[in-house]
Amino acid sequence: MFKAEVKIMLRPAILDVQGKTVENSLHSLGYTGVGHVRIGKHITLEIDAPGLEEANRIAREVSERVLSNPIMEDFEVTVSAMEPEEAR
Amino acid sequence: MKIGVVVFPGSNCDHDAYYALKHEIGVDTTFLFHKEHDLQGIDAVVLPGGFSYGDYLRCGAIARFSPLMNEVVRFAQSGGPVVGICNGFQILCEAGLLPGALLRNRDLRFLSKHIYIRTVNNRTIFTGDLTDGAVLRIPIAHGEGNYYADPEVLHELHNEGRIVFQYCDADGNVTEEANPNGSQFNIAGIVNGKGNVLGMMPHPERACSPLLGSTDGLGIFRSIVRSLEIVAA
Numbered sequence: 001m002f003k004a005e006v007k008i009m010l011r012p013a014i015l016d017v018q019g020k021t022v023e024n025s026l027h028s029l030g031y032t033g034v035g036h037v038r039i040g041k042h043i044t045l046e047i048d049a050p051g052l053e054e055a056n057r058i059a060r061e062v063s064e065r066v067l068s069n070p071i072m073e074d075f076e077v078t079v080s081a082m083e084p085e086e087a088r
Numbered sequence: 089m090k091i092g093v094v095v096f097p098g099s100n101c102d103h104d105a106y107y108a109l110k111h112e113i114g115v116d117t118t119f120l121f122h123k124e125h126d127l128q129g130i131d132a133v134v135l136p137g138g139f140s141y142g143d144y145l146r147c148g149a150i151a152r153f154s155p156l157m158n159e160v161v162r163f164a165q166s167g168g169p170v171v172g173i174c175n176g177f178q179i180l181c182e183a184g185l186l187p188g189a190l191l192r193n194r195d196l197r198f199l200s201k202h203i204y205i206r207t208v209n210n211r212t213i214f215t216g217d218l219t220d221g222a223v224l225r226i227p228i229a230h231g232e233g234n235y236y237a238d239p240e241v242l243h244e245l246h247n248e249g250r251i252v253f254q255y256c257d258a259d260g261n262v263t264e265e266a267n268p269n270g271s272q273f274n275i276a277g278i279v280n281g282k283g284n285v286l287g288m289m290p291h292p293e294r295a296c297s298p299l300l301g302s303t304d305g306l307g308i309f310r311s312i313v314r315s316l317e318i319v320a321a
């Protein structure tokens with residue numbers, strides 16, 4: 001079994017209104033040195049695959065096809081083998 | 089002639105669209121359930137508004153993979169008329185039948201109010217019954233209606249006359265103040281390259297009777313029916 005972590009963020013060209021709102025609230029709390037707040041998604045998957053390469057391929061495929069929308073989002077995928085005690 | 093209204097789990101304007109078509113326009117209308125694999129010989133499809141699959145992941149992202157949507161995509165690709173309203177527009181973008189995406193509203197708020205849209209192109213099968221430049225008073229109800237596309241796509245939409253509706257003021261002026269959600273080019277509705285798929289954020293089915301405060305949405309449904317009658321004749 002493999003474990004995949006997918007990080008999905010709005011593309012840099014797109015204004016992240018949610019991040020901007022949080023940033024404004026941080027500024028009003030006095031954290032004036034904090035900036036460029038951007039909010040994304042973190043999705044974890046378990047993948048049953050014969051090897052790391054195949055697990056990687058599946059993780060990338062589902063990230064591109066379903067988990068993200070390439071028009072507005074970028075994604076990063078990290079895949080690793082699960083330790084036996086991690087597997088359920 | 090028969091028009092199908094798709095029902096996803098979480099659709100909430102399906103009955104409104106059914107009512108507008110069946111009882112205000114008077115066309116034979118049927119519901120199509122998302123799990124079905126057959127469009128039952130309908131002549132046009134409406135993807136109604138709502139929150140299909142709870143808007144989980146992204147608006148329209150899950151609905152797009154439902155069994156019936158495969159049929160809708162095939163139907164659209166073979167030239168069948170498809171209208172996506174609000175969540176239906178989001179689904180059409182996710183399915184790749186329309187370009188671009190609908191982002192969170194500029195001011196983050198969910199907007200539910202009457203606004204004005206200008207008919208920028210009345211030479212489509214969805215707007216043939218409207219006069220060129222017609223201003224419609226029509227409701228919006230969305231949190232993610234901020235139309236976004238790459239600059240090349242926007243120019244293509246503009247140059248090919250595929251921007252069908254733009255947010256405007258009561259006099260039909262397309263201004264930044266009249267843009268409720270931050271959409272690029274004030275886009276409220278677009279069609280695909282072939283002109284047989286329309287996506288729009290405002291709700292024509294909620295503007296179909298004097299009781300609802302406006303009948304300005306009727307012209308869109310009437311246009312579709314008229315174009316189907318021409319095809320059938």
